[in-house]
Every structure is written in structure tokens, then in C-alpha cells.
Amino acid sequence: MRDVAIIGIGQTKVGEHWEKGLRHLALEAIQAALRDAGTERVDALYVGNMLSGELTGQEHLGALVADFAGMRGVEAVKVEAACGSGAAALRLGYVAVAGGLANVVLVVGVEKMTDALGPEATTALAMAADADYEAGQGLSFVAINALLMRRYMYEYGYKKEDFAPFTINAHANAMNNPYAMFHTRVTADSYAQAKMIADPVNLLDSSPVADGAAAVVLAPATWARRFRGTPVRIAASAVGTDAVALHDRRNPLVMEGATLSTQRAYQQAQAGPEAIQVFELHDAFSIMAALSLEAAGFAAPGQGVRLALDGEITLQGRIPIATMGGLKARGHPVGATGVYQVVELVQQLRGEAGANQVPNARLGMAQNIGGSGATVITHILERMD
């Protein structure tokens, strides 16, 4: 097995791109990543996407994007793991390069959601849940997270407003990210007044439906210096799974898939949570941020919200999260999100995060989650120099 480096990154602004299709968004991110790497040659393309069929009537994105990006003929495939599709594609790209079956691999995550009506997007997103036993009974993703958040508040004695720091932090960080969907500060007051969607989840606990694409270029670490970008090594790449339906889990407040995925990653990287300086986690809802911090070992069960209340998740805190806005404020184009997280982590490790730079960041973690914790893909990245 070979060490693998990320030699190029690219992203589009997250938002409502009514004038661009899936292929155009993907192309924009791909071109930026190849330019950043200083290469045009690619051995294989992995496309992370969840809902192109349901929302735009287009499957077969591997060949479609390869051709549109001027790579007709190249090996290409689409990878799907619900909202974890982006990092799942990166995981497969990593496997190909680490195992020596490809040298330069392009991974792009892309999603186009805003052409659909709101109810259509909600129905499509529910396909990440169990169709027979959850979605089929009318349980949407907001509803699933409302159940989780209510149970968490009940078990650990938190109040609704205790979750505000997650949103306040994400929106504050997004102010300095030109690619973020929202550039609006959130305060404790505006959080308290936000419209309720599924009690206790309000509008400011929820990441937005959005369009976007992000891409990374992988190569063997020994090749990395031939390319333009500051290389960052993939120190770990791991996947853990759990039951898709919430009621099939042993304890709904313990994401065992996330624990498994993180433990596997820590073992590969030979590092634990104490060594991680930045954590791009999957804050699709505030409650998911809390549960992720706990599953990854940054807080004991029930202490994820406490960590946020103590200010430890900000850029100056013990473990900065959502450093460029996170899913909440950068936006959550579902199949692209996992690649955005990694692009932003690379920005941090290269020292290119501008006003949001975490000082001396050398080791960071990105974690992308499908469903309410059923597929969890973790990558640990390390600056090479």
C-alpha cells in the first residue's frame, strides 16, 4: 500500500444555481482542482452524488461528467451513500491510488437540488432513511432529527437554546468563506426567534438544500511534489456502517457507525482525538454536530452540547468545527458535501484559510455521514513538510 496525497482542490460557490446544470457545476469544480494541481492527466474519475436521478432525471453521471470534462474514455463511475456520497467517492479514489491500480484520480462531489420544489427535495432526501419502515411512514429527515434532538434534551437536561452555539459558530465562520451559501450572522436572539420546522428543530438548526460541486485530485504521496499545490497526505480513510432505521439502533443517541469509522481512522493514522486540530463534521442538523463530537471522542456522551456552550468549537477553541461554515452555513448540496469538507480541511492544512485559519494546523479530520448515522466516512489529513 502506498501513501496518498491530495494534490489539488476546487469548489463552486454553494447556492441556488438555476442557470447551471449538474454537468456544468461538476466541470467548474473539476477545472479548478486540475488547475490547482497543475495537471490534466487523470486515470479515473469517481463521482459522488445522491439525487441526480430523483431530482434531475439523470443517472449515469460517471460517463456523463467524464465526457463533459473532456476525459471521454477514462474509467468513471458514480458512488452513492446518501449524504455521505462525496466522501464515499473519495474513499474509493483513495483505495485505487493506495492499492496501485491508478496514479492520478479525480474525485468530484456534485448535487443539484434547487430546481425541485421543496416537498420534492424532502421526499428525495427521505430515500436516505429506511423506505419501508421510516420514510414510508411519513418520517422525513427533519422529523428524524427532531426525535433525536428531543430525546437528547430529555436524557441530558439541555434546553433548546443550548444548541445555539453550533449555528452561531457556523454562520460566523461562513462570513469569511466566499464559497459559502450564507453570509449572515446569527445571534442567540435570532436563533431563539427562528421559525420552528419540526419541534425542537428550527430553521437555524437545519442545513439548507443547495446546489454545488467540489473536487480533489489524488496522487501517490511520492509524486506529490511534482504538482503545483501544497501536498496534504491522507493519513486515514475509513468507513463504518450502522442500521439505517433509527429504531434498529441499540441507543439512538450513540452513533455506533461513527464510533467505528472514527476508531478505524484513528488506528490507521496512529493518532487519537487529542492530536486532531480541526474537525470538519457533518452538522446537517445541530443535534448531528453534538452526536458527532461525542462519537469521535471529543466529548463524553451528553457533553457535545456542553463543549459548544463552553466555546471550544470556535476557531479559538479546543476543537474548531465548521471552520468555513459547515453544512449549516456553507450549505449542504448532499452528494457534494463530503468533498467540500475535505477541500476546506486542505485549505486549513495548507495555511490558506485566510481569516479563519486555525493556527499551525497540521492534522485534521473530516467526517461525512449518510442518513442519521448509517454510513460514516472519516478521513484524517496531514500536512506534508
Added chain:
Amino acid sequence: MRDVAIIGIGQTKVGEHWEKGLRHLALEAIQAALRDAGTERVDALYVGNMLSGELTGQEHLGALVADFAGMRGVEAVKVEAACGSGAAALRLGYVAVAGGLANVVLVVGVEKMTDALGPEATTALAMAADADYEAGQGLSFVAINALLMRRYMYEYGYKKEDFAPFTINAHANAMNNPYAMFHTRVTADSYAQAKMIADPVNLLDSSPVADGAAAVVLAPATWARRFRGTPVRIAASAVGTDAVALHDRRNPLVMEGATLSTQRAYQQAQAGPEAIQVFELHDAFSIMAALSLEAAGFAAPGQGVRLALDGEITLQGRIPIATMGGLKARGHPVGATGVYQVVELVQQLRGEAGANQVPNARLGMAQNIGGSGATVITHILERMD
């Protein structure tokens, strides 16, 4: 890179399984494959599927199937490449084992199509084509194949009835396959009288919409003898792509993606068409069988139909195809098809194909195609002993 062997195979009968869901079909094939291999331990699961979201409202099949098959926690992901999804999943499983990132990998292809109404299935299948420039203009997959078949007849001077041998051969071979959807002989007369769907494609030129699942277990070739099944080596695994839209190809009658994919496979296996004794090709429509034979080097351009007319595609011919019924008569549950082809090829190479056994078969090829030739995945398999 390590040699990879197929150590277990399993399949469900192809048909209309109204009493079984996606997860039940997948489980049945998985259990059969694990029993055949004599193992329960698996490092990763790759699920090939195209239309679970569109037709059953369920995405996220990786985690869902892993959990239902009793493998909660294992690395799992869904892979999509239109009707090539099954072999695309096998390709990724191969990459993981060959590269040393996993030892025992389970690959399952599954599709559940018959709960949807006919027009729904046709619309869903059109997502393999270009949504903006083909499907969006009303071009279904039958229509695309009708255009190809008419052009072929015009360019090379064939009559409609010249295509009959493909269907007659497939249905004759399916008679002896208990897993096949159809057990009905087709004659030149019944072919001539078949209902026209999109002139010149009639009902007997078209593979059926169906439900089904097939699975294979992979392991390093050096481990193969520890397991129960007669091992078969993967001598080559390759992918080639082309433009998705037919009008973007240089010549619609030349499947450049198939040529690329096959050439890459021949190079890996260090063997050419003359050494291949069985060819499980992608006969979704009669015209696709002809074009596949030509792209893989078994016939010159325009001579694929001639090869069939000369009887060379039967079990006694130069290059037997659709030996267990092919897509036409075994059935075409789209995301499962590529795995069915490989399961059947393994039956041939193990000498377990019963009345349909190709004598002394040691080297065979399976080729799975997404869209009208935009993603082509080729595997060459060799009997180990």
C-alpha cells in the same frame, strides 16, 4: 498488485418477485454466495444498483443491505453506472482486493423493477441516457436502440429477420437455466410475428424489465483454495467510457467505449479474442449483441449479425454468447445484470453449466454496458487449476 479470485457465487431466479423487496432479493443472493464460498467473514460490501431511488424510494443501499445481511458495521457503498452498475461494483471490489485494501469482498447486484408501472420503468431507464439532450426530448431506450438497428440495417444491407438468431439462441439456452425468467422457445416464425415496439425493434429483440439479485465473493487468489468453491481467477478487469448521448459519438455503430474497455482487458489478460471461449455480452437488445461482438473483435464492422446467421454464437459455435439465456431470456434486472453475467461465466469455467456447458471452457469474458455504450466494464475470467 495481487491476483484476485472469485470464490463464491449466488443468484436468485430472475422474474416478477412481487412478494420480495430489494433487501430480500439481495439477501437471498448473498446467502447463496457465502454458502458457496464457505465463509461468513467479509471486509467490505459493494452494491451495484441503478434504480432503487426512482422505482422504490430507497437510496443508501450499501448500509441497508449490509445490515439486513447481518453485517452491520462493515464498509458498504452503492455503485451506479446505469445498466453497467453490477459489473462496476465488481470492478471496485476487484480494485480493493487487488490493491490489498481488503481481503474478502462481497459484491451484490440487485434491482427491483416490476412493482413500478411499465411507463415508470421506461422513464426511469431513460435516466441512463442524456437527460437534457435525449430523454428530455422523449427518446426512450427502446427508441435509441431502434435508431441504431435501423442505421445498421441501412449501412450493411441486413433484413429485420437476420437478427432472429440472437433471440433464438438466448431463449434456447435459457431452457436449461432454472434461474432464467423465460423458459419459452423462440423460432424464426414466432420472432417474425412478435409485436413491434419501436420499428424495427420488436418484443423479442428486447430484454425484459425484471427483479433479481446476484452475488460473488472475492479473495486473493493465493487464499482461494481455503474456500469451498472451485476458484476462478479474474485475469482482467477494465472500464472504458464514451459520450452518453448517441449524437455525440463519432460513429453511432462503433462502440468506442466497448473497444477501449475490451482492449484494456485483453492487454491485462495478455490474450486476444481468439483465446476467449465464452462471451457473456450485453444483449439488452439484439442490435447491442451485434455491436458488442464487433467492438470486442469477434467480427469485423457489419459482420456481427453474419456471425449469428452462421451459427457461430451457439453453444457449439466459435464464440458462444448468452449461454444461460443472456439479458434477453435470463432477464435484465438492470443493476444486477453485470453480476449475473459473471456468475454464469463462473458456472461455465467451473464446468457446472449442465446441459449448456461449453466443452473445456478455461477462459471467458463478461461485458456489461451502461446506456447505449457510454460505460463498458469488461472482465476476463480464467479457471484456476
